[in-house]
Amino acid sequence: MAHAHSVKRHKGLMDWLTTVDHKKIAILYLLAGGLFFGIGGIEALLIRVQLAKPMNDFVTAQQFNELITMHGTTMIFLGVMPVIFALMNAVIPLQIGARDVAFPFLNALGFWTFLFGGLLLNLSWIMGGAPDAGWTSYTPLSSTTYSLTHGVDFYTIGLQIAGLGTLIGGINFLATIITMRAPGMSYMRMPMFTWTTFVTSAMILFAFPAITVGLVLLTFDRILGANFFNVEAGGNPVLWQHIFWIFGHPEVYILILPAFGVISEVVSTFSRKRLFGYSSMVFATILIAFLGFMVWAHHMFTTGMGPVANALFSIATMLIAVPTGIKIFNWLFTMWGGQITFNTANLFASGFIPTFVMGGVTGVMLASAPADYQYHDTYFVVAHFHYVIVGGLVLGLFAGLHYWWPKMFGRMLNEKLGKWEFWTFIIGFHLTFFVQHFLGLIGMQRRVFTYLPNQGFDLMNLVSTVGAFLMGVGVIIFLVNIAISFKKPVGLPDDPWGDGRTLEWSIPSPPPEYNFKQTPLVRGIDALWKEKVAGHTEMTPAEPVGPIHMPSPTILPFLMSVGLFIAGLGFMFTSDDFGNSFLNFIFSNYIVTGIGLAITLGSMLLRSLFDDHGWHIEPEELNNKGVKA
Amino acid sequence: MTNHDSNGGAAVKHRHRHEGPQKHVVAFIFSIALTLIAFAAVAAGGVNTAFTVLILLVMAVLQVLVQLGYWMHLKDKGHMIPIIFMAGGFFVAATAVVAALYWMWW
Numbered sequence: 001m002a003h004a005h006s007v008k009r010h011k012g013l014m015d016w017l018t019t020v021d022h023k024k025i026a027i028l029y030l031l032a033g034g035l036f037f038g039i040g041g042i043e044a045l046l047i048r049v050q051l052a053k054p055m056n057d058f059v060t061a062q063q064f065n066e067l068i069t070m071h072g073t074t075m076i077f078l079g080v081m082p083v084i085f086a087l088m089n090a091v092i093p094l095q096i097g098a099r100d101v102a103f104p105f106l107n108a109l110g111f112w113t114f115l116f117g118g119l120l121l122n123l124s125w126i127m128g129g130a131p132d133a134g135w136t137s138y139t140p141l142s143s144t145t146y147s148l149t150h151g152v153d154f155y156t157i158g159l160q161i162a163g164l165g166t167l168i169g170g171i172n173f174l175a176t177i178i179t180m181r182a183p184g185m186s187y188m189r190m191p192m193f194t195w196t197t198f199v200t201s202a203m204i205l206f207a208f209p210a211i212t213v214g215l216v217l218l219t220f221d222r223i224l225g226a227n228f229f230n231v232e233a234g235g236n237p238v239l240w241q242h243i244f245w246i247f248g249h250p251e252v253y254i255l256i257l258p259a260f261g262v263i264s265e266v267v268s269t270f271s272r273k274r275l276f277g278y279s280s281m282v283f284a285t286i287l288i289a290f291l292g293f294m295v296w297a298h299h300m301f302t303t304g305m306g307p308v309a310n311a312l313f314s315i316a317t318m319l320i321a322v323p324t325g326i327k328i329f330n331w332l333f334t335m336w337g338g339q340i341t342f343n344t345a346n347l348f349a350s351g352f353i354p355t356f357v358m359g360g361v362t363g364v365m366l367a368s369a370p371a372d373y374q375y376h377d378t379y380f381v382v383a384h385f386h387y388v389i390v391g392g393l394v395l396g397l398f399a400g401l402h403y404w405w406p407k408m409f410g411r412m413l414n415e416k417l418g419k420w421e422f423w424t425f426i427i428g429f430h431l432t433f434f435v436q437h438f439l440g441l442i443g444m445q446r447r448v449f450t451y452l453p454n455q456g457f458d459l460m461n462l463v464s465t466v467g468a469f470l471m472g473v474g475v476i477i478f479l480v481n482i483a484i485s486f487k488k489p490v491g492l493p494d495d496p497w498g499d500g501r502t503l504e505w506s507i508p509s510p511p512p513e514y515n516f517k518q519t520p521l522v523r524g525i526d527a528l529w530k531e532k533v534a535g536h537t538e539m540t541p542a543e544p545v546g547p548i549h550m551p552s553p554t555i556l557p558f559l560m561s562v563g564l565f566i567a568g569l570g571f572m573f574t575s576d577d578f579g580n581s582f583l584n585f586i587f588s589n590y591i592v593t594g595i596g597l598a599i600t601l602g603s604m605l606l607r608s609l610f611d612d613h614g615w616h617i618e619p620e621e622l623n624n625k626g627v628k629a
Numbered sequence: 630m631t632n633h634d635s636n637g638g639a640a641v642k643h644r645h646r647h648e649g650p651q652k653h654v655v656a657f658i659f660s661i662a663l664t665l666i667a668f669a670a671v672a673a674g675g676v677n678t679a680f681t682v683l684i685l686l687v688m689a690v691l692q693v694l695v696q697l698g699y700w701m702h703l704k705d706k707g708h709m710i711p712i713i714f715m716a717g718g719f720f721v722a723a724t725a726v727v728a729a730l731y732w733m734w735w
Contacts, residue, residue: 174714178710202714202717205714205718206717206718206721206722210725236733236734238733239729239733242725242729242732242733243729246725246729293721293724293725294724296725297728297732305732306732309728309732
């Protein structure tokens with residue numbers, strides 16, 4: 001590796017558009033995720049305003065359908081997924097003692113395709129109507145017969161492009177964790193968050209192809225007039241449900257497993273104890289992933305699969321409670337007898353445990369097929385999945401953001417505001433969703449845009465709306481907290497919590513762009529804690545100081561994603577009449593699509609034809625401390 | 630990361646030991662033979678189409694094994710992870726396809 005190149009360093013906006021540094025990509029994911037989380041949150045509040053009182057006419061039925069569809073789609077695919085990827089990008093290379101991910105170029109490409117897919121989906125609001133067939137987009141409701149606008153086309157093509165980014169990210173983290181662990185870090189010495197990221201990435205690899213195929217089929221049905229889901233022409237609408245849930249059920253475990261990892265790290269750090277039952281945690285994670293692929297049809301108990309299928313999927317679903325229970329008890333035993341610090345991160349983690357258990361219990365109730373005939377499509381289901389996704393995943397993400405914020409940005413978040421944030425959010429959360437269990441049990445259906453008075457729904461819906469606004473207040477306090485933290489100067493010790501156990505706490509906050517000046521030698525589980533116990537202040541290096549090879553920044557991932565965005569938009573409007581002969585010409589002859597694809601393929605050609613060997617940071621530079629991220 | 634010098638000790642390294650060309654020649658002949666048998670089975674016609682299809686399937690499976698084992702080096706040391714992932718992917722996909730088809734059409 002002797003070819004040292006001078007590197008072109010970009011500044012300002014260009015630096016962010018061309019970066020391949022995992023720490024900067026993490027910040028980009030966080031910004032984009034925050035943006036979509038905000039949009040999804042506003043949609044949630046509008047839904048709750050409409051449902052606050054009976055016979056409300058705050059929005060029309062059509063607008064309500066668009067709101068619930070976009071709320072679900074945005075939150076799952078564009079809100080929480082990128083925040084998960086933000087944490088993975090910020091933390092995983094640091095936790096395993098690596099200098100970047102395995103494929104830095106692909107990492108950037110994954111982010112930009114996700115962002116442009118998400119933007120395309122949200123463009124539907126101002127381009128003739130958002131998707132309105134629910135986040136599951138069941139056929140025939142999502143077919144051109146019942147969904148006349150381009151909404152569902154934005155859904156299929158936007159998610160296709162965004163899904164590409166997720167798949168790329170998953171493959172990247174698999175390769176990173178398999179090949180780039182520091183010397184001495186065997187699989188059974190990996191931190192728990194690394195383990196859950198590893199298993200989540202494997203699930204992404206196996207689950208996302210299913211939705212890719214499903215979205216292609218639905219796109220063909222809608223735009224090219226195919227009949228995969230059209231009964232009249234021999235298609236089968238239930239096929240969509242199978243394909244969607246073969247992806248969709250693993251997807252919810254893809255969401256929750258990283259949260260399990262975060263909770264394991266936070267609980268262990270702030271109890272000043274090693275994670276209880278580490279190997280059983282690993283086993284439980286893998287078992288959840290495996291079972292996650294075997295239970296998709298529990299979303300389809302009422303489609304008439306028959307008693308044998310329903311019984312099998314019922315039992316398989318209930319089995320998942322076993323490994324999940326293992327995890328819950330392990331967290332409790334980790335806390336038991338520990339020196340617990342209840343700071344904001346640990347409050348969110350401790351709030352997670354009982355809240356997630358409640359979501360799990362309603363999950364086992366729903367797993368019972370006969371009972372599910374009663375719960376199906378009622379607010380009981382809405383309460384259940386918000387308990388596991390918001391009460392589980394979102395609390396986990398808040399815990400993770402508070403825990404790793406000092407590492408990502410070199411600034412502490414305010415603890416006092418953090419506690420306000422936690423209490424408003426969790427009280428608001430339970431107010432919003434606890435009552436929805438009972439709304440469902442007394443018969444309120446989900447996805448209805450209004451309801452008649454005096455059915456016992458009125459008060460509980462109002463409570464739910466008040467709770468939703470309280471959650472909004474919690475999020476606003478979090479944003480204020482972030483804004484205040486950026487007023488402070490950067491400057492924190494390597495291990496600002498004082499109790500850091502894993503490798504990310506052995507390097508500066510924020511880390512330099514090469515992360516580790518010397519790759520550390522890992523001598524056990526909780527590598528840094530092990531050194532601390534042995535009386536050392538830092539990790540033993542596994543290599544002498546030498547030149548560090550770095551990847552070059554590049555604009556190509558951005559251009560490839562812009563190309564896909566243009567191609568997707570062009571493909572959607574091929575059979576529209578714009579009332580303008582020029583526009584009609586370029587859209588109906590696939591010229592717009594062609595331009596977009598030409599940009600993407602041209603960028604790929606450039607990437608293939610011109611080798612970029614990267615550049616080196618020389619040891620003199622490292623010693624001068626001249627290089628800062 | 631692209632720093633090849635400091636790659637982890639836990640990392641799986643490709644060990645292409647020098648094993649000479651003989652094994653590859655054998656594998657190549659085997660691949661060609663499997664292909665020829667498949668073509669011959671179709672060309673011969675035969676009385677029973679189902680039997681021909683069965684032969685084709687068996688030849689296809691053997692061909693996949695030869696390709697993966699010899700040409701993709703899965704029989705060599707240090708390829709446990711790809712094998713686990715391929716087997717896992719195959720299992721998940723097969724379960725999904727078989728179960729979904731079974732409950733939709735039979």
